Every structure is written in structure tokens, then in C-alpha cells.
Amino acid sequence: MGLNINWGDFRWEKRGDRIAAHRIATARGETALLLDCPDWIRDQIDLIYGPACERREPGEIVAKDFNHGFLFPDGSPDDLQSTVELLSSVLSIPAPPHVDVAITLDWYTQPDGDGELKHTAAGYWINTTKHATHPEWGNSRNSRRLMIDALVKTIQAHPLYANATAIIAAPGHLADGQSFGEVLARDVAAKVGIPFVETTAPGPRQQQKEGPVQDLTGVFTVQDALSGDVIVLDDVYRTGGSASGAAAAAKRAGANRVFSIAVARTIRW
Incomplete structure (x- = not known):
């Protein structure tokens, strides 16, 4: 209903x-x-x-x-x-602090004509990969392939993103380097042909959910010197706190501008 x-x-x-x-x-x-x-x-x-x-x-x-x-x-x-x-096709977002441009492929969900929230294609890809009970199954592997291909295509088509010198990812809340977003960023970087540079955090932190934006401005550290324009890549854009923290770290490491891209953006009231 x-x-x-x-x-x-x-x-x-x-x-x-x-x-x-x-x-x-x-x-x-x-x-x-x-x-x-x-x-x-x-x-x-x-x-x-x-x-x-x-x-x-x-x-x-x-x-x-x-x-x-x-x-x-x-x-x-x-x-x-x-x-x-x-x-006209990707979703542009008001950029959070330290980020110069922010885009996602689409919303995570959108309201349909019956008053229900339904997954977009991008939201479905996240739901069947990041949240998959059996990520080895065919539908999950296919969603991951489509998601990576769409990110690569968007990066290559955007005049700013296509000229980036590096791709980084905000460390996950466990700070183990193996969050879904970090693994995704490595895979996209390898396929698009832009170097991936590791970004670290001093230790686990509270998981970012809907609500007040965490101030992560001084939390992350990029492990190599950067130059030029840098992409921060993630799976889901919620509050912009992670992108902002990673962008601040990138600029401390020498980045000129930072462009954020994510698969899907959650609806926030």
C-alpha cells in the first residue's frame, strides 16, 4: 500500500x-x-x-x-x-566544504506515483552488491560490473574529472582500508587508468548515518604527495562529511581542486 x-x-x-x-x-x-x-x-x-x-x-x-x-x-x-x-543525466550536488564539484550517478531511491520510495538503477546496484547476502551470485557480480562501468564512463566524459591526476577514497569507519567504497575506488581507478592513492584514518570511528555531519576535516591522511585535480570516490553520498574530510586531506597533500563522485545520493529532508 x-x-x-x-x-x-x-x-x-x-x-x-x-x-x-x-x-x-x-x-x-x-x-x-x-x-x-x-x-x-x-x-x-x-x-x-x-x-x-x-x-x-x-x-x-x-x-x-x-x-x-x-x-x-x-x-x-x-x-x-x-x-x-x-x-542533464548525472546528479549534481551542492559541494560540501573543501570539495569543488560533487556529483553522483543518481539518487539512491526516488518516490514513485504510489507514494513509495523505489530504488533507482544506481540504488539497486548498491543494494545488490554492498548489501548482498551472497555477493558471489550472478546478479551481484553483474551489478558491480554495471556500477564500475557507469563510474568509469562518467569520469571519462566529464571534462574536469577526466583530467584528474589521482583517485582517493575516504577511509571506512573501521579504518582497515577494506570498506566497500575503498575497494570500489581501487577498482574504478584501475579501469579508468588514474592512479589510486591510499588515504588512512588513525582508527575506527562512529559510522556516518543520516543526521548531523561529522567534522572529519583533520581526521584523514593521504599517504602520498598529490598535485593537480583529485577525485574522491565513494559508493553512497549521504551528508557529505566523508567527502569533505577526504577532500581536506587531499588539499593538505597538495591537490589543487577536489571533485567528488559517488554511485548514489540518499534523499535527505
Whole structure:
């Protein structure tokens, strides 16, 4: 039976979003990009294209359909269309402290038309791998393969993530280096061809659940010197505390910017 919850009364969707609509137009050698998206996706466009683009307010005629505009005076970048399509499919999240960009493949669950929360494909992959009673069974192995392939494809397609110099993972609460997220990050790094760098914690800590965000800013240590842009990879994005702590450690180790990616983002009210 449905729970008869009016999901429209909740504001969970503002903790993550996608490009809802876009328009690309070229005239006289210049390209205009119009977006209907939250500010944190607009900021991603700024980071990706830098001085090649200029922010412009949408004109009065199109303001009802789009809330952000960009002008590319030298024409469309080769990857503009594919980048917009990517940011229309993955879930972008307001970045927590020390993280420059945060994305996940999807929500963990979403409400359906009957008032129930149902797993997305990304949530199903987590549920049938991390929480599998028999991880050796075929459906679990297939979910893991699909999950890794989707992460690799997203990293390779995102102009910022594709140029990362290293992948790290926040240590699990047991601090033994063998958490689901750490093993997943090693596997993805090997497949995408980006070095994996170990990150450690001084000892076990309380498991992060829904609720107040743990301050892990000074807890983790990256074991090697870093440079350039670094990816923090995890299985589930809940409060952002782990990503923030790992990002802080990465920047202490020399990273310039830190980009977070996870398989799924939980709904938080």
C-alpha cells in the first residue's frame, strides 16, 4: 500500500539536481548556451570552460524557460553538447566544504506515483552488491560490473574529472582500508587508468548515518604527495562529511581542486 505522502511538500530535490532544459545557438561565430539549472551546475560550467565563456542573463523572452546564460565568443567548444547532456543525466550536488564539484550517478531511491520510495538503477546496484547476502551470485557480480562501468564512463566524459591526476577514497569507519567504497575506488581507478592513492584514518570511528555531519576535516591522511585535480570516490553520498574530510586531506597533500563522485545520493529532508 502507498503511504499517501505528498512528496511535493518536501524539499529533498534541492539537495541535488540536473540540467532540466538547455538551448545552444550559434550566430556570427559566437555560441550562446541557455540553461534551466541550479546555481551549482552553473558554477560547474564556469569551472569547465573558464575564460572561454562569459555569464549572460537570459533575455526577457526566454527568462521564463531558462535561468542561466553563457556566451562563448569564439564559438562552441567541441565538448559543449556532450557536457550539457552529461550534466542533464548525472546528479549534481551542492559541494560540501573543501570539495569543488560533487556529483553522483543518481539518487539512491526516488518516490514513485504510489507514494513509495523505489530504488533507482544506481540504488539497486548498491543494494545488490554492498548489501548482498551472497555477493558471489550472478546478479551481484553483474551489478558491480554495471556500477564500475557507469563510474568509469562518467569520469571519462566529464571534462574536469577526466583530467584528474589521482583517485582517493575516504577511509571506512573501521579504518582497515577494506570498506566497500575503498575497494570500489581501487577498482574504478584501475579501469579508468588514474592512479589510486591510499588515504588512512588513525582508527575506527562512529559510522556516518543520516543526521548531523561529522567534522572529519583533520581526521584523514593521504599517504602520498598529490598535485593537480583529485577525485574522491565513494559508493553512497549521504551528508557529505566523508567527502569533505577526504577532500581536506587531499588539499593538505597538495591537490589543487577536489571533485567528488559517488554511485548514489540518499534523499535527505
